[in-house]
Amino acid sequence: MTSDTPDLTVSALARGQHSQARGLVYRPYWWDAAPRATSTQSPRAVCDVAIVGSGFTGLSAALTLVRNGRSVVVLERNEPGFGASTRNGGQIGSGNQKFRVKRLIDLRGRKKAEAMLREGVQMLDYIAHLVAAENIDCHFVRCGRFRAAVRPEHYDAMARDMDDLRKLIGVESHMVQRAEQHSEIGSDAFFGGSVLPGDASLHPGLYHAGLMRRIEEAGGQIVGGAAVQAIHVDGAGFSVKTARGDVVCRNVIIATNGYTDGLVPELGRRIVPIGSGLIATGEIPEQTFARLMPKNRVYGNTNRVFYYFRAAPDARRVIWGGRVGRFASNTSPAAFRHLARDLLHVFPDLADVPVTHAWDGMIGYTYDEVPHLGRTARGIHYAIGYCGTGVSRATYFGNKIALQLIGDSAGTTAFDDLAFPSFPAHPVAKQAVPFFEAWYRVRDATNL
Numbered sequence: 001m002t003s004d005t006p007d008l009t010v011s012a013l014a015r016g017q018h019s020q021a022r023g024l025v026y027r028p029y030w031w032d033a034a035p036r037a038t039s040t041q042s043p044r045a046v047c048d049v050a051i052v053g054s055g056f057t058g059l060s061a062a063l064t065l066v067r068n069g070r071s072v073v074v075l076e077r078n079e080p081g082f083g084a085s086t087r088n089g090g091q092i093g094s095g096n097q098k099f100r101v102k103r104l105i106d107l108r109g110r111k112k113a114e115a116m117l118r119e120g121v122q123m124l125d126y127i128a129h130l131v132a133a134e135n136i137d138c139h140f141v142r143c144g145r146f147r148a149a150v151r152p153e154h155y156d157a158m159a160r161d162m163d164d165l166r167k168l169i170g171v172e173s174h175m176v177q178r179a180e181q182h183s184e185i186g187s188d189a190f191f192g193g194s195v196l197p198g199d200a201s202l203h204p205g206l207y208h209a210g211l212m213r214r215i216e217e218a219g220g221q222i223v224g225g226a227a228v229q230a231i232h233v234d235g236a237g238f239s240v241k242t243a244r245g246d247v248v249c250r251n252v253i254i255a256t257n258g259y260t261d262g263l264v265p266e267l268g269r270r271i272v273p274i275g276s277g278l279i280a281t282g283e284i285p286e287q288t289f290a291r292l293m294p295k296n297r298v299y300g301n302t303n304r305v306f307y308y309f310r311a312a313p314d315a316r317r318v319i320w321g322g323r324v325g326r327f328a329s330n331t332s333p334a335a336f337r338h339l340a341r342d343l344l345h346v347f348p349d350l351a352d353v354p355v356t357h358a359w360d361g362m363i364g365y366t367y368d369e370v371p372h373l374g375r376t377a378r379g380i381h382y383a384i385g386y387c388g389t390g391v392s393r394a395t396y397f398g399n400k401i402a403l404q405l406i407g408d409s410a411g412t413t414a415f416d417d418l419a420f421p422s423f424p425a426h427p428v429a430k431q432a433v434p435f436f437e438a439w440y441r442v443r444d445a446t447n448l
């Protein structure tokens with residue numbers, strides 16, 4: 001049995017008929033086209049900047065630095081790209097939908113909210129620019145996003161919010177009523193939805209591989225198996241202790257997001273990791289596919305604990321994501337059963353389609369649900385906390401933190417002066433994630 005001939009269908013997974021799961025591969029679909037490579041080298045002993053973490057934040061920072069003549073070593077605990085950056089859904093937005101516009105204004109004031117929302121749009125434009133400028137072949141496309149309303153009230157609230165977004169910063173969008181929603185999605189599970197035509201998608205594995213290639217071509221080094229164990233201030237710079245040898249450098253950037261641990265305790269206290277899981281289906285017949293996703297956009301819904309989906313860019317497969325399975329190992333089908341159930345609810349026609357891949361990864365949540373970048377009291381730079389919307393934001397923040405590090409005024413952002421709150425009772429907050437999630441699911445189900 002190979003991954004091409006699994007015998008687990010969407011309905012079998014949804015019903016918990018796990019004995020049929022022999023063909024399921026517990027690995028990101030994206031790794032088929034962009035496999036992880038094991039590093040054999042040791043890090044250079046001396047460099048200008050050591051970067052901890054080899055996801056989009058770390059690589060984007062590295063690329064900016066090497067293009068500005070700095071020597072860079074990216075240090076990664078696992079294989080390069082092990083974290084969320086090659087595990088995500090590849091849906092690209094501005095991050096602006098994290099808060100309703102009115103709520104963001106209430107929280108931050110009108111001027112700051114406007115600046116943050118404007119910069120959200122710039123993040124989306126920046127990744128588009130970078131992919132084109134660096135000529136990275138990763139299926140980047142401005143496909144647009146359809147966000148499906150789970151309840152009629154959600155449709156009305158979304159319409160008001162889209163209106164606010166247009167009035168405040170000119171973002172174009174349109175609403176699609178339930179009666180017309182088959183022009184967007186071949187499902188009756190929703191009450192209409194909104195379309196943001198400027199949102200985009202890419203193949204995360206190929207994007208990551210392309211960034212790595214450009215950095216290495218420019219002389220930067222990316223080393224896997226090099227877990228950073230300690231960072232000591234050393235004269236005017238730092239000494240970084242890794243599992244593969246020490247690195248002496250002028251500056252350090254922490255780019256560990258959902259995989260942030262106690263390495264820099266003041267950052268560890270500010271991030272709660274939350275899991276997210278995905279499945280990929282096998283190939284879907286052309287006519288069915290055209291009916292279910294007629295405009296081939298990226299899709300999501302309006303629940304607090306939401307699911308998101310899209311087609312793979314290189315095949316007529318569905319990539320379906322949502323919350324992570326809590327009480328089963330991530331190499332057991334039980335951990336992904338709820339994703340198949342949701343998929344079946346939206347697309348009952350896909351009951352007999354095989355499920356080929358299942359995987360998960362860690363999102364980095366902050367207390368105020370806003371990403372943060374800056375410098376610790378010891379002078380360590382960081383960019384973390386994308387709260388599940390990080391393809392564009394990590395790329396953008398990586399660039400900004402690198403520019404700040406070299407003293408380029410183009411590194412200024414609207415996020416610079418935001419206080420970065422710790423989680424109250426951080427260890428408890430980490431353990432409490434499943435309970436909060438369960439509570440939010442109850443609220444989604446009952447519209448509390």
Ligand SMILES: Cc1cc2nc3c(=O)[nH]c(=O)nc-3n(C[C@H](O)[C@H](O)[C@H](O)COP(=O)(O)OP(=O)(O)OC[C@H]3O[C@@H](n4cnc5c(N)ncnc54)[C@H](O)[C@@H]3O)c2cc1C
Nearest residue numbers: 053055056057077083084085088089091228257361390391
């Ligand atoms: C399942 C899933 C689906 C998602 N879907 C989307 C989506 O569709 N759209 C979107 O915009 N965002 C999505 N996201 C979020 C997005 O993927 C992340 O915000 C983004 O990739 C974060 O990039 P990063 O470089 O900051 O962190 P990561 O890519 O997570 O990289 C951090 C790296 O740091 C390494 N590390 C940690 N500690 C150390 C140490 N001490 N020494 C060395 N290395 C260390 C880790 O091994 C890891 O590889 C998703 C996330 C997940 C998990």
